[in-house]
Amino acid sequence: GQNIDQPTEMTATEGAIVQINCTYQTSGFNGLFWYQQHAGEAPTFLSYNVLDGLEEKGRFSSFLSRSKGYSYLLLKELQMKDSASYLCAVRRILTGGGNKLTFGTGTQLKVEL
Amino acid sequence: DSGVTQTPKHLITATGQRVTLRCSPRSGDLSVYWYQQSLDQGLQFLIQYYNGEERAKGNILERFSAQQFPDLHSELNLSSLELGDSALYFCASSPENTMTAGANVLTFGAGSRLTVL
Numbered sequence: 001g002q003n004i005d006q007p008t009e010m011t012a013t014e015g016a017i018v019q020i021n022c023t024y025q026t027s028g029f030n031g032l033f034w035y036q037q038h039a040g041e042a043p044t045f046l047s048y049n050v051l052d053g054l055e056e057k058g059r060f061s062s063f064l065s066r067s068k069g070y071s072y073l074l075l076k077e078l079q080m081k082d083s084a085s086y087l088c089a090v091r092r093i094l095t096g097g098g099n100k101l102t103f104g105t106g107t108q109l110k111v112e113l
Numbered sequence: 114d115s116g117v118t119q120t121p122k123h124l125i126t127a128t129g130q131r132v133t134l135r136c137s138p139r140s141g142d143l144s145v146y147w148y149q150q151s152l153d154q155g156l157q158f159l160i161q162y163y164n165g166e167e168r169a170k171g172n173i174l175e176r177f178s179a180q181q182f183p184d185l186h187s188e189l190n191l192s193s194l195e196l197g198d199s200a201l202y203f204c205a206s207s208p209e210n211t212m213t214a215g216a217n218v219l220t221f222g223a224g225s226r227l228t229v230l
Binding site for chain 1: 115146148155156158161163168169171201203216217218219220221222223224
């Protein structure tokens with residue numbers, strides 16, 4: 001099976017930097033994704049890592065260590081609109097060719113003035 | 114607009130009833146995925162279809178079924194509804210059934226909110 005852990009809630013200040021951690025255990029690992037979800041809305045894709053290292057995309061960066069089963073999402077220059085749930089998701093390739101993206105329960109980030 | 118269209122946006126029904134949720138994937142996407150999101154469970158994977166064929170199954174109840182049609186739209190059928198089935202049901206699509214390199218990012222629709230009374 002799969003196990004994905006991330007903190008339930010975090011609070012940070014506008015303009016600051018925040019790091020959201022995710023640890024996972026899975027077989028057949030084939031990529032780690034971060035999604036942002038505002039309440040009642042669809043999740044939207046932020047980043048993808050399949051190899052170890054850092055991927056940078058504007059104010060957002062994501063890091064992966066496959067040997068440690070660990071990823072983090074780094075958000076810089078926080079804005080009020082960044083208040084949302086951040087979902088860590090792990091992809092497995094299944095026998096028969098299907099792929100399964102399993103989500104963690106999400107980290108609710110609150111950005112304060 | 115993500116390009117993934119889900120209907121209806123909201124649905125209220127009674128226990129024991131049956132409903133059908135519909136999803137049209139992004140143009141060019143061959144895979145469709147269904148997820149259920151309830152307050153206490155997070156996003157739960159239900160099922161994946163690729164080009165009309167079932168490819169992966171998650172925690173989908175026997176009361177639920179899905180299919181993907183030749184035009185690639187998909188329907189999720191929920192029957193003998195229970196109060197606990199109240200949730201947001203998301204459809205997502207992706208370009209391919211990946212065994213290849215590449216992100217094959219899932220793009221989500223706006224969801225169908227089901228309320229069972």
